[in-house]
Amino acid sequence: MTTNPSKELKTFKNPNPDRKYTITIDTDEFTALCPMTGQPDFAVMEIQYVPDQLCVELKSLKLYFWSYRNEGAYHEDVVNRICDDLVELLSPHYLKVSGDFNIRGGLRTLVEAEYSKDED
Amino acid sequence: MTTNPSKELKTFKNPNPDRKYTITIDTDEFTALCPMTGQPDFAVMEIQYVPDQLCVELKSLKLYFWSYRNEGAYHEDVVNRICDDLVELLSPHYLKVSGDFNIRGGLRTLVEAEYSKDED
Amino acid sequence: MTTNPSKELKTFKNPNPDRKYTITIDTDEFTALCPMTGQPDFAVMEIQYVPDQLCVELKSLKLYFWSYRNEGAYHEDVVNRICDDLVELLSPHYLKVSGDFNIRGGLRTLVEAEYSKDED
Amino acid sequence: MTTNPSKELKTFKNPNPDRKYTITIDTDEFTALCPMTGQPDFAVMEIQYVPDQLCVELKSLKLYFWSYRNEGAYHEDVVNRICDDLVELLSPHYLKVSGDFNIRGGLRTLVEAEYSKDED
Amino acid sequence: MTTNPSKELKTFKNPNPDRKYTITIDTDEFTALCPMTGQPDFAVMEIQYVPDQLCVELKSLKLYFWSYRNEGAYHEDVVNRICDDLVELLSPHYLKVSGDFNIRGGLRTLVEAEYSKDED
Amino acid sequence: MTTNPSKELKTFKNPNPDRKYTITIDTDEFTALCPMTGQPDFAVMEIQYVPDQLCVELKSLKLYFWSYRNEGAYHEDVVNRICDDLVELLSPHYLKVSGDFNIRGGLRTLVEAEYSKDED
Amino acid sequence: MTTNPSKELKTFKNPNPDRKYTITIDTDEFTALCPMTGQPDFAVMEIQYVPDQLCVELKSLKLYFWSYRNEGAYHEDVVNRICDDLVELLSPHYLKVSGDFNIRGGLRTLVEAEYSKDED
Amino acid sequence: MTTNPSKELKTFKNPNPDRKYTITIDTDEFTALCPMTGQPDFAVMEIQYVPDQLCVELKSLKLYFWSYRNEGAYHEDVVNRICDDLVELLSPHYLKVSGDFNIRGGLRTLVEAEYSKDED
Amino acid sequence: MTTNPSKELKTFKNPNPDRKYTITIDTDEFTALCPMTGQPDFAVMEIQYVPDQLCVELKSLKLYFWSYRNEGAYHEDVVNRICDDLVELLSPHYLKVSGDFNIRGGLRTLVEAEYSKDED
Amino acid sequence: MTTNPSKELKTFKNPNPDRKYTITIDTDEFTALCPMTGQPDFAVMEIQYVPDQLCVELKSLKLYFWSYRNEGAYHEDVVNRICDDLVELLSPHYLKVSGDFNIRGGLRTLVEAEYSKDED
DSSP states (O other), rough: OOOOOOOOOOEEEOTTTTTTTTTEEEEEEEEETTTOOEEEEEEEEEEEEESSSSEEOOOHHHHHHHTTTTBBOOHHHHHHHHHHHHHHHOOOEEEEEEEEEETTTTEEEEEEEEEEEOOO | OOOOOOOOEEEOOOOTSOOOOOEEEEEEEEEEETTTTEEEEEEEEEEEOOSSSSOOOOOHHHHHTTTTTSSOOOOOHHHHHHHHHHHHOOSEEEEEEEEEEEEEEEEEEEEEEEOOOOOO | OOOOOOOOOOOOEEEEETTTOEEEEEEEEEEOOTTTTOOOEEEEEEEEEEEEEEEOOOHHHHHHHHHTTTSBHHHHHHHHHHHHHHHHOOOOSSSEEEEEEEETTTEEEEOOOOOOEEOO | OOOOOOOOOEOOOOOOOOOOOEEEEEEEEEEETTTTOOOOOOOOOOOEEEEESEEEEEEHHHHHHHHHTSSSSOHHHHHHHHHHHHHHHOSSSSSEEEEEEEETTTTTEEEEEEEEEOOO | OOOOOOOOOOOOOOOOOTSOOOOEEEEEEEEEOOOTTTOOOEEEEEEEEEEEEEEEOOOHHHHHHHHHTBBBHHHHHHHHHHHHHHHHHHOEEEEEEEEEEHHHHHHHHEEEEEEEEEOO | OOOOOOOOOOOEEOHHHSOEOOOEEEEEEEEOOOOOOOEEEEEEEEEEEEOOOOEEHHHHHHHHHHTTTSSOOOOHHHHHHHHHHHHHHHHHSSEEEEEEEEEEEEEEEEEEEEEEEEOO | OOOOOOOOOOOOOOTTTTOOOEEEEEEEEEEEEEEETTOEEEEEEEEEOSSSSSOOOHHHHHHHHTTTTTBOOOHHHHHHHHHHHHHHHHSSSEEEEEEEEETTEEEEEEEEEEEEEEOO | OOOOOOOOOOOOOOSSSSSSSSSEEEEEEEEEEETOOOOEEEEEEEEEEEEEEEEOHHHHHHHHHTTTTTTTTTTTHHHHHHHHHHHHOOOOSSEEEEEEEEEETEEEEEEEEEEEEEOO | OOOOOOOOOEEEEEEEESSOOEEEEEHHHHHHHHTOOOOOOEEEEEEEEEEEEEEEHHHOOOOHHHHTTTTTOHHHHHHHHHHHHHHHHHHSEEEEEEEEEEEEEEEEEEEEEEEOOOOO | OOOOOOOOOEEESSTTTSOEEEEEEEEEEEEEEOOOOEEEEEEEEEEEEEOOSSSEEHHHHHHHTTTTSSSOHHHHHHHHHHHHHHHHHOSEEEEEEEEEEETTTEEEEEEEEEEEOOOO
């Protein structure tokens, strides 16, 4: 029973592109595999962004997170990769991804990556 | 037993228009319907504003929130709409609306919209 | 947009009727109308039961809670009514319903009703 | 502006007198005056009871608590008095009153009085 | 037993007027009456200030808060009035009053008013 | 990268079989798939037991939990199955399994199953 | 400025000796000196009792606690001594003293002593 | 710099052997080495006991805990060993040791061992 | 048993004077006497500073705090005095003292005093 | 059983050196010895940094922290030393080390040291 879900993120048109407002989505259900040991890692993953013309559709985001379930992914790498994927998808004014990974060997690791559109 | 309450917001005169002070009103009793599934959504809704000549009357604000009870409303849309309605009503120095929506599909969503009067 | 959902609760066969184990389901998304003022009430509702031959199906329970959304219901009454409905449906070894209603007039009200099957 | 509200508690018929269920009502808005100094005291007051034929009506309970606002009342005394008043009113199977009084002179005081109907 | 306490605030000389330091005083025992319904309101009230030549004497502040007990006072108004009274009394470098009022009709209201002395 | 780990639980000899003491092991990293939708479920899983001759080895328990990662499992069923597996493995004096599953459709579900050895 | 306050505890008549009710008094302002090092110790001290004919007067209890401020007192000893003093004073149905002492050398110590009147 | 401290526990005479009272001592500074990997383990360790003729002296208990710092010790074993050592030392009416060990491999482990003197 | 400890604060050389780093020390064991009533006051006291050439030695700081135990001290005064003493002792880049005093008459008082060395 | 682990920190190449992102690693399992008394100290240690070309490898960081277990280390010194070691290893854009040490003599100590690369 291991169908890998589609990784395709979907968007909808920002209902209010004239106002710079903030959308924050978080989940405590992110899990991937450690590329070195193959064992599961768990994280609280949070996306915060200021949309420009597009917003990310919630159900496709859920499936996108789910697609990491059986993939190997380093902490530093996966947060940057999610940041890149969402910036490419949404071209937002601002976007931040935070991954707060469960304790391994007594150490908790939080990785935070930000993007700001070059605007004047 | 489903009388839709009036959506008419009422105001009273700001008792101290010379001082820029802050009023924050929040409720954990906001509920609307999901436009896609028709199922209820729930949110903590918070209004923060710096009044100019007018303040929003609390009872009418309660009825206004209540008027969303049987309406379909997207997360991003409803927060911007409340922001627009209150800015139009109050013409405040500053106003911010935050809607913190309950978990759906493992994802929690927070939408925050701000308005600042153009003043010099 | 005010379709009243079906109130019909559904069941599935208890996968382990030989062991007396406990199932606890709670939601902070229960809302009904005050029969006196017609205004919305909100509660955290919790069901705890020891199944005999039947378990309550989760999706139908969600719809059942939802069916109170536009009905008038006194605090004491609604908790007892939910208790009766579930006892009739499930004929469980034990069942308890707790409704923790939001503050009204400065008073918070918690109603708890229990049922135990007469067994020797 | 110091109208003393009526102290008259009102009741309604227990909608389910055949089941022994529990009603818990609490408020953090109880205030009375210290009989020795005349200064205000504040408490979290909680009523828990198992109704027999009668339940206490919430609005009259609010007014009853309010009636202590300008009366002198010792901590030990007021909790027992509320217990007596409610037992006389409701003749319940069980009733408990807890008053958790704010710090005075570095000491916090909690008074708890219980009543159980003599039943076999 | 309803002697209204004196509203007269007292001061003492700032023991260290050369240093701009901060004093924060808060109480969860503020209560007044709603001017519309006559019913009691409750708030956590906080005063924060940077004294210049004078500090407010604590016991007189307690009596001052107490003097609102049987007076009608709107949320927005009472916070501004306390701010004005203390600014007039102390002529401080800075002063802020925050009133965090208990839930009414499902809405919690926080009012915050600030004053800064015009200094260069 | 989807190797299913071995489900084989391992034991070690109880270092103190003469004393009835309690071992409690919990993890917030339990995840399985919903048999109806195929989507991931998440739970805090807790094992509490009084060992007789055998204790469960921690690393094999971690792998055992992990083995559910790509299996379909109903809430009620998985808790009872873990209980059965551990009772069969350990033949303990007492054992309890609690699975506290994340919110789905606004409902949180906790399933608790107990076993007590028949001893006199 | 080291006046040792009177250690004399005072009582008042129990306003309701016919009901066995509970009074709990706690303070986080208990301090004594370590008899070995002479250094200050700090504790949260709690008195819980069911009064018979007498209650302890709060102000005298505050002074009584204060009287330990400059006395040497072992943790185990001081809790038992307070228990003895209050039992002798009040002859209560039940009394319990708990002293929760601040961390010393990485160890936190809680001492709890109970008394129950011999009654049939 | 690795002097192993003395493991010798010391006692003092119970100041009140006629009353059965409770002493609870806890520390979040317990550390030992994992016998399999040699890596450090950490635990919150709690001792609760009802003394008979003897109490354990705090400073020697601190040194006793410290003596595990460079020793290998399994979770189940170390809690039982501490229980045995203290029962042999104190011959108490009752004693309980709880060791709450930090997360390893996503699993938290709590071991609790009790002793009750055979008394009639 | 009331030896007043020495008030003499001691220092040690900052091990890293080239880096501006921060040291924060707090205690919930500060107590002094109210100069008006002679009764004990209690506070959480916190020192935060950026050392230049000297650091304060911890044991002497403990004794220094202890020296206030039997002295009369107003809230505003004692925080400023501690600030002055430490600035004179350490000549730090920055120093802040915060005293958070326990509730008296329903009011909690926090006093915060800062010092910044005049540097360019 | 007191093998001192290697203190050698290892690195891996930053997977995304073009973006300035933040990595935060914390542990509540840091322990060293007090250089004056030889007794164990405990701290929560946190590393926060913005990597340039290199990231610190987690397992080697765990071993590095472990290497302090049997070494004498002053609070102020150890935080600065860890800061120096990591700056030398990683040459990061930014790095901060925070050590929050357990209570000794009633005082809790937090030491925070920062480094910022000189960049224009």
